[in-house]
Amino acid sequence: MARWDIFCSVVDNYGDIGVTWRLARQLAAEQGHAVRLWVDELGAFVRLCPEASLDAQCQHWSGVEVRQWVEPFPAVEPAQVVVEAFACQLPASYIEAMTVSSTRRLWLNLEYLSAEDWVAGFHGLPSPQPGGLQKFFFFPGFVEGTGGLLREADLLARRRAFQADAQTQQAFLQSLGVVREPEARLISLFAYENAGLAGWLDALAADPQPTHLLVPQGKILADLQTWLGEAPLTPGDNSRCGNLLIHVLPFVAQDDYDRLLWCCDLNAVRGEDSFIRAQWAGRPLLWHIYPQEEGAHWDKLEAFLAIYSADLMPEAAAAQAEFWRAWNAGEGMEAAWPALLAAWPALQRHAEQWCDQQAARSDLATTLEQFYLNWLSYAA
Ligand code: TRH
Secondary structure (H helix, E strand, C coil): CCEEEEEECCCCCCHHHHHHHHHHHHHHHHHCCEEEEEECCHHHHHHHCCCCCCCCCEEEECCEEEEECCCCCCCCCCCCEEEEECCCCCCHHHHHHHHHCCCCCEEEEECCCCCCCCHHHHCCCECCCHHHCEEEEECCCCCCCCCCCCCCCCHHHHHHHHHCCHHHHHHHHHHCCCCCCCCCEEEEECCCCCCCHHHHHHHHHHCCCCEEEEEECCCCHHHHHHHHCCCCCCCCCEEEECCEEEEEECCCCHHHHHHHHHHCCEEEEECCHHHHHHHHCCCCEEEECCCCHHHHHHHHHHHHHHHHCCCCCHHHHHHHHHHHHHHHHCCCHHHHHHHHHHCHHHHHHHHHHHHHHHHCCCCHHHHHHHHHHHHHHHHC
């Protein structure tokens, strides 16, 4: 057992806290470490963990000590392993305390997820620091030589048991105010603002098979509202248009978001964490990648499509790629949707195969633990 400090600066949205909160819980529960999670915006944390306090300096949830990251930073003894998430800047006083301490400490920069080729070459490299501190880059990833993906040890067993149990799914959906229509496909929609939404909704409304679209509160609601031509949407609202039934949900707790993904036939997700959780759901997905300056996100999107589609029939791979490109370009969903449906059975099978393939690799918390143990033995 070691003490770990994880630092999370909430830049925007929920990905930074989503990833670090998940990692902190897993390191505590599965590796038995004493984990402190330092968060500079508790409001974002409370959205994922609604039982938590918005202003407590220190609180304990799921075996993790959650600390408010305030300025000036409190005088604390640094942990043996320090994780800065997504290159956030550690407090100067904390770095100073690490530097003057006689105890060796492992400092890791947990980087963003990318399927690009260069990632494996950079994973685990040292990042030289003044004062002799030992800092390394740690890259999550989909291939050998990277740090893997966040996945709790029992996740897939829990997911499969849930998906095999129609009554539990029904009860869960009912707790969100959703009554599933027998013939309807269920789609969850979590996305940034997207001009392509109107075209997709037109296609769903005209589709011979009914669709039940579940939309948790978030940025996409404004586009939905414009398409519906209605007053501001709030959780619980329902609208029907042709063969499309739209249901606005509250923003649910993080564990319930998993269950929502497990219930749906297709999940539209965004960012980094929901993207991975949709893959563990074993169902087809649609990724709205976080847009970056100068279009850098397109390379990431194409890199992922290339590895995800490697074992798919060419027609299905092309239909999926065009669907994802249309969504991220914000146009062309009317044509991309029927093409995707033509490839549907292949995509369904593939989603489960991909999940198995990824689950055969070490998860991120396990690779972090291994990295730490190697570092310890190297130091001994
Ligand atoms: O919210 P995101 O877009 O977050 C991030 C940040 O923007 C970050 O700066 C950026 O670099 C990164 O994306 C790529 O998307 P993400 O990562 O999917 O995080 C959303 C979290 O919110 C995830 O943990 C799931 C959770 N969630 C819920 O708990 N309940 C909900 O109802 C929904 C819709 C999501």
